[in-house]
Amino acid sequence: MKKGKIIDLIFKITTTVFALTVVVIVILMIYNMIKQSMPAFNKFGLKFLTDTIWDPLAEKFGALPFIYGTIVSSMIALFIAVPFSLGAVLFLSEIAPEWIKEPVSFLIELLAAIPSIIYGLWGIFVLIPILRNYVEPFLAKYFGYLPFFKGEFYGCGMLAGGIILSIMIVPTISSISKDVFNSVPQTQREAALAIGATKWETIKLAVLNYSKTGVLGAIILGLGRALGETMAVTMVIGNCPKISISLFEPSYTIASVIANEFTEATSDLYISVLVEIGLILFIITIILNVCARLLVWSVSGKLKGKVIE
Amino acid sequence: MNNIRRKIINNIMILIMIISTLIILVPLINIFIYVFLKGISSININFFTKLPMPVGEPNGGMANAIVGSIILIILSSMWAIPVGILGGIYLAEFGNNKLGTIIRFTADVLSGVPSIVIGIFAYIVIVLPMKNFSAISGAFALGIIMIPTIMRTTEEMINLVPHTLREASLALGITRFRTTISIVLKTALNGIITGIILSVARISGETAPLLFTAFGNRFWHEGINKPIAALPLQIFAYAISPYEDWHKQAWAGALVLIAMIFLASFISRRILKSKYKIER
């Protein structure tokens, strides 16, 4: 008996220690990134966040262009992805017959499995030519009076970045929204039907109202994913640290500048700056993730977290 | 008459929803077609067996990148799988308390951290002290990405094992340890393997965290403490180059990568389905 108790105790301790690894990793990550950013923080302080000059040779570093690029490209992605994702998921969960629902849901899940690098490859050789030859000329011709579509267009740029991100976050938003809509009790839909609602009115009254919080969580998680995306964006966004309202102009995101310049960084200060930029991204995504999880959990009830790819 | 208006709106909205679904599917299908068509025309035996050639010379391949990716996968799995499974066991068996909640929460947060940030972390704690890029640092970064998925999947699969099974075993005087390993784990094994396969599929396509850890290599690696080539890294390098021949190889690499990932996806679905068939 005694021996069994000892074995079980060792077992419990071992598994606990291994489980704590994730906590240790996160703590170490935070600690190390802060430590490595200190040189940059000490030199530039908070002005770092608002400066726009990025001149590594002259050791002048300002993070604003990257913060701008990251946020704007992600916002564009949300703007495009959310309506189409919700529309598709509502169709699949409320209207589509089983023989459409299964294969199409499967296809959308497949979108999630495609690695970023392949989106990037497709982006360079398919999306950018389409933008350069068809979409951007069209936008310039008919909507050129808007500040968003002014100037020369090259295909790559903020618009390309936003579009490719939107495709990539569709599976994230879709899969969580699907779970949220599925958790709406059938009696709610029946209540709406029973007072004479049409299918669409039932969706509005019974499904969407009920799911507001959960869908918000899905959107925030999608945003989190878009902010951290690296390869696909790097390959299409132009990689130029300028802030411009025109979507045709090239831009630069936090993840992209790190990807492009980390191995080229010639000085310790340069690396420290890049780590600090990465830290900013880290903090933003953690905050978003926490908020989103809390929202989604409050709807689905239990402390169930979906591992988002 | 009001009803007619409502019906028209209803039909329009349904149409919009159908169009949304189609719009979402368009890029997906387009990507598949492109990767397949462009990849298939560039794939040949050289691709799998030869090293990269300088520009202009024919018959180059990505043999080192394919092998490099396999090595990275093996190295990452070696440390991530045990950690993930044991951690998942903790959460399922002992984790119904505050500590468990904290760990679960942290794992979920970790799974949302951008992979490039994880790459920075690996750079700081491994590349800097080692003073060079290496397969080890790459495997470290990839492992961190794998752990949360494996942990949560393991936990979920173990939780699916009926309590009665556990209780019967414990009632016979078998230790908790034995019960979990020999009985619970065996039952949950299919699901856990699925989680592992999916994690592996995910990291096989990861590029960002390898950019400054594994770094890439034009030749065969000289040891796991040296830079190593990887398929996604090679695809990236070729894609952004100005050379037509290298672009072709990038597509071929993409085809191989996607084929591997989808194969893993299908296999894991099969395993998961067969598990439940047996249970019924």
Place this chain on the structure above:
Amino acid sequence: MEEKIKVNNLNAYFGERKVLNNININIKERAVTSIIGPSGCGKSTFIRCINRMHEVIPNARVEGSIIFDGIDIYSEKTDVISLRRKIGMVFQKPNPFPTLSIYDNVAAGIKLNGFFKRKDNLDDLVEQALKMAALWDEVKDKLSHPGSSLSGGQQQRLCIARALAVKPEVILFDEPCSALDPISTAKIEDLIFNLKKEYTIIIVTHNMQQAARISDFTGFFLLGELVEFNTTSEIFTNPKDKRTENYITGRFG
């Protein structure tokens, strides 16, 4: 009494499985008709055929006809949306819209159907419906509170108000009190008794005493068949079919 609903040779299926077999029944206007029978006998399926809710379930279908206001509700010409407004339903478990306020719950149907002209009119209609459902006094000071903040019995009356707000002609009750306590049950039974002055009511119940208390007519279902249909007093004091007698004397069910 006029006949409000005539059910002719109704058969209902879930896929291949037949759950209602050749039902023929006439529902009288402005009366309470109760449908009794053991679990699984098809009572709920039956009333769900009347407001065409049965077919909402995948693979569910119906054969036969139901004549309401002179028209077969299953004909091509019928507007299902209008039908469901005219034939309201209250469900077993109260299902108010939890994110909407009490006011909005009642107003939901009114707004959908465009029954009002100005905000004032809407307020009146909501108040009317809540009064008819015997809920007004209890909620008039908290109309903006969410529908889910009420007790079970109040929620059910809210659902009744919601159904009344769209001015139906028939109200279907599917075991409305089975999730409620006796006091709430009594309140709702009183309510139903009052409502029958204006509305035709069909109530499914597994509680025979309830059927005996409030209904004018009773139909006994067993295994998907209508075994017997008569005035309530006849059914309970002088059942013609042995199966009916066995059920009401408690030999089974």
